[in-house]
Amino acid sequence: MMRRLALFLLCFAVWIVLVWPPRDETGALRLADLSAGALAALLAAAVMREFTFEKTRGLLDPRRYLWLAAYGVVLLFYIVKANFDVAYRVLHPAMPIRPGIVKVRTSLRSASAITALANSITLTPGTLTVEATADGWLYVHWIHVTTTDPEEAARHIVSRFEWFISRIFA
Amino acid sequence: MSDTIGAVMLAVGILFNLAGCLGMVRLPDVYNRLQAATKCVTLGTCLVLGAVAVLTAGQSAAIALRGALCIVFIVITSPTAAHALARGAHASGVKLWEGSVADAYAADGEPGAAREETE
Structure with missing residues (x-):
């Protein structure tokens, strides 16, 4: 579970960089972009069983x-x-x-x-x-x-x- | 200042890409050509993307960030693709150039990553 969570966070971070900036001119969060990214990252984390991190311990060292x-x-x-x-x-x-x-x-x-x-x-x-x-x-x-x-x-x-x-x- | 740096990076990047392409034409076999394709074209393309990031950093963080992100992806995917091509070529029987001095991979009977070796 932790491994998938780590993969989800990584994918979501990459997505945010891809759709940068996360806020529009008025300063509101661009919810459409961010929710699409969350969905894509969720899908990747759910499907990519083989390609997750081997272990999450020490990932933040x-x-x-x-x-x-x-x-x-x-x-x-x-x-x-x-x-x-x-x-x-x-x-x-x-x-x-x-x-x-x-x-x-x-x-x-x-x-x-x-x-x-x-x-x-x-x-x-x-x-x-x-x-x-x-x-x-x-x-x-x-x-x-x-x-x-x-x-x-x-x-x-x-x-x-x-x-x-x-x-x-x- | 950043205009000059960007222009230099762009020029050097294109020169490396050119060297890589020349290598594709001049070198004798698949494996040597892949060497040119992975090294020169990777650095050349990264320099061009880096130049984009440097040149646009002042005006648009969005484009600069995407350029930087593409560098990360190219550095990860380009050698992986070269490895897959070299392995695939070897597995389908593409011979090394006749001037090659050794082929330890063929000598060992192409051991696969999936197969556990019994020593």
């Missing part, structure tokens, strides 16, 4: 949001780096690529943490997650493979995010 903010900055740095990297490879006449799929291991276990990790890997230099298994193996397409050893590859690909994500999705 401020430290997690601080880690998330710090992680956002780190991720942005790597995204920018990734873009220059790909742009360089694409624009270089000889196209210096050495692609392949390698596997790496992560110690993360919760589904949302692995999802966050896989998405972060996809957004960052030269790597794209092809598959993530439930027991923590990630198969990653790497545009410039320097090693096929899982441990060595994990140091290049995974370790820089794992530390943050394990704190955000504690």
